[in-house]
Amino acid sequence: MATAEWQPKTEGILEILPEEIVDFEEQVARFQAGEWNPNDFMAYRLRQGVYGQRQADSQMLRIKAPFGGINADQMDALGVLAEKYAPLGKGHVTTRENFQFHHIPLEVTPEIMRLIGDVGLSTREACGNTVRNVTGSPMAGVNPDEPxxxxxxxxAYARYFVRHPFTQSLPRKFKTSFSDSDDDYAISAIHDMGFIPKIKDGKKGFKMVTGGGTAIMPKLGQALYEFVPVEEYIKVTEAVIRIFHKTDELRKNRMKARIKFYIDRIGMDEFRAQVEEELKGEWTQKSFDPTPLLFIEDESKDAPSLKGDYKTGSGKEFDRWMDSNVKSQKQDGYKVVMVKLPLGDVDNNQFHQLADMSRKYAGGRMRLTHQQNLAFRWVPSESLYEVWEKLNEIGLGDPGAHEITDIVSCPGTDSCKLGITSSMGLGSAISEMVESIDTSDPLIRKMHIKMSGCPNGCGQHHVGDIGFHGAAAKGPGGQVPAYELFLGGSFDGGDTRIGQRAKIKIPAKRVPEAIGKILSHYKNDRKDGEEFKDFVARVGPEAIEPVLEEFKDLPELNRDSLQYYMDWTKTVKYQLERGEGECAV
Incomplete structure (x- = not known):
């Protein structure tokens, strides 16, 4: 079939436009023929979800999964993508609940768009100064506590704002989350716009939180409105985006162009007044009833039978996995299984294996999480032992989901132009270290460790109990890969906190050792029942810095110390190489 005649086989959350892919294919050919200005093409390419890597002639393809939703056929298609087009043979789940595939040649990206378009997946506006992928809670629809x-x-929100005329060239990106309850799993406070469901006088609505974000000036969002009816949440958001779009001062410095900077300068009261003035415009006269855009899917009709012939069993390891990776859902007899994906990676075989498991045990559907994991829902309670065994067979049966061993990391210098350090390499080293120590202490077990390869916060390091972002330090023998340290962040249970920065840079190769020192100090000096975030709030990072004093000294460069001058997983002496990122284009 000629590419111009291609039509997607399946309808997805976002509309797939064949002519859009044809146009992209034509523009790629024009660019490669030298007919496009590189900067202009970059902005166009980013809106199609194609992001340049630090490696020449390699692209990262970002695939949106609105609210983290993914189905078995889509996972199979992603497995084909990983095997056929991705040299590393894997995909990566991000904290934005996207899938990313790296080292993709530009000329094959239209083929991939058709491959995933056939199963209802899209890359449209996954990058660029647009409304990015809408994240959600993996428990939405099954949470016993949700309104x-x-x-x-x-x-509906994702459908409304994709290709919207005001979202194609915003001053900067606009990130959105939908939580399922007051526990705020989706971390509304670090988003440009966050929604928390409420019921008021018998009517559905949302608390709307805006102005949050991490990166160079982390800010917690504030309540724009405590309650907005579901009939108006899209309209109010459009008012916010219209103000954001026309605020020229934000376009003068792209490093300070997120909406949080504007709200921080004028204050929430003034911003709210501007929103209310914007809502008086003629554009509000049309209907904003979301009903035509709602995605209604009765998952219960595809749920596996509770009376299946499942293998049963018991054991200490199974009990540990049950304790950390299995949650109850409000529908009797069914559970949610959190599949712990090491640093968010899924290889080409695992895509197909997870797809097959979801068909048998979870109604053919899954949810991605901001912890870079995957959730099976509608899993019959009687099947859990069998599910655990199957996960172990494919290398994904580890316990510890959403615990200290569940490390979060961005790709760092493995692919990102803005990366300063190999955060994925460090993530693997920390995982190995934490798995090797005793984490039976419940207060230590519930902690979170997150890292980013640069200050921008794609690994959400600001809200980890212990967070790191990449930096370069100066040693006697030259540059050393290192990390800035943040302590006492939080995102669980609706208690969102930005970690406090410690006045120290830790050499990358000594970070696992430093974590051990921090944990020992916390365990010895905390009060009874005191969580790490509260311990840090009480004593401050300055009380922990002396424990880490030994990590300040960098050795002379010689054969024995060379390891400190090399980054994790690298075999050459470290040299800071940071290109111009495309996040702000």
Missing amino acids: FDVTPYAA
């Missing part, structure tokens, strides 16, 4: 299922409304 209502936000899934249809998250999908």
Whole structure:
């Protein structure tokens, strides 16, 4: 079939436009023929979800999964993508609940768009100064404590703002989350716009939080409105985006162009007044009823039978996995299984294996999480032992989901132009270290460790109990890969906190050792029942810095100390190489 005649086989959350892919294919050919200005093409390419890597002639392809939703056929298609087009043979789940594939040649990206388009997946506006992928909670629709299922409304929001005329060239990107309850799993406070479901006088609505973000000036969002009816949440958001779009001062410095900077300068009261003035415009006269855009899917009709012939068993390791990776859902007899993906990576075989498991045990559907994991829902309670065994067979049966061993990391210098350090390499080293120590202490077990390869925060390091971002330090023998340290961040249970920065840079190769020192100090000096975030709030990072004093000294460069001058997983002496990123284009 000629590419111009291609039509997607499946309807997805986001509309797949064949002519859009044809146009992209034509523009790629024009660019490679030298007919496009590189900067102009970059902005166009980013809106299609194609992001340049630090490696020449390599692209990262970002695939959106609105509210983290993914199905078995889509996972199979991603497995084909990983095997056929991705040299590393894997995909990566991000904290934005996207899938990323790296080292992709530009000329094959239209082929991939058709491959995933056939199963209803899109890359449209996954990058660039647009409304990015809408994240959600993996428990939405099954959470016993939720006021209502936000899934249809998250999908409607994504559908409304994709290709919207005001979202194609914003001053900067605009990130959105939909939580399922007051526990705020989706971390509304670090988003440009966050929604928390509420019921008021019998009506559905949302608390709307805006102005949050991490990166160079981390800010917690504030309540724009405590309650907005579901009939108006899209309209109010459009008012916010219209103000954001026309605020020229934000376009003068792209490093300070997120909406959080504007709200921080004028204050929430003034910003709210501007929103209310914007809502008086003629554009508000049309209907904003989300009903035509709602994504309604009755997952219960595809749920596996509770009376299946499942293998049963018991054991200490199974009990440990049950304790950390299995949650109850409000539908009797069913559970949610959190599959712990090491640093968010899924190889080409695992894509197909997870797809097959979801068909048998979870109604053919899954959810991605901001912890870079995957959730099976609608899993019959009687099948859990069998599910655990199957996960072990494919290398994904480890316990510790959403615990200290569940390390979060961005790709760092493995692919990102802005990367300063190999955060994925460090993540693997920390995982190995934490798995080797006793984490049975419940207060230590519940901690979170997150890292980013640069200050921008793609690994959400600001809200980890212990967070790191990449930096370069100066040693007697030259540059050393190192990390800035943040302590006492939080995102669990609706208690979002930005970690406090410690006045120290830790050489990358000594970070695992430093974590051990921090944990020992906390265990010895905390009060009874005192969580790490509260311990840091009480004593401050300055009380922990002396424990880390030994890590300040860098050795002379020689054969024995060379390891400190090399980054994790690298075999050459470290040299800071940082290109111009495309996040702000």
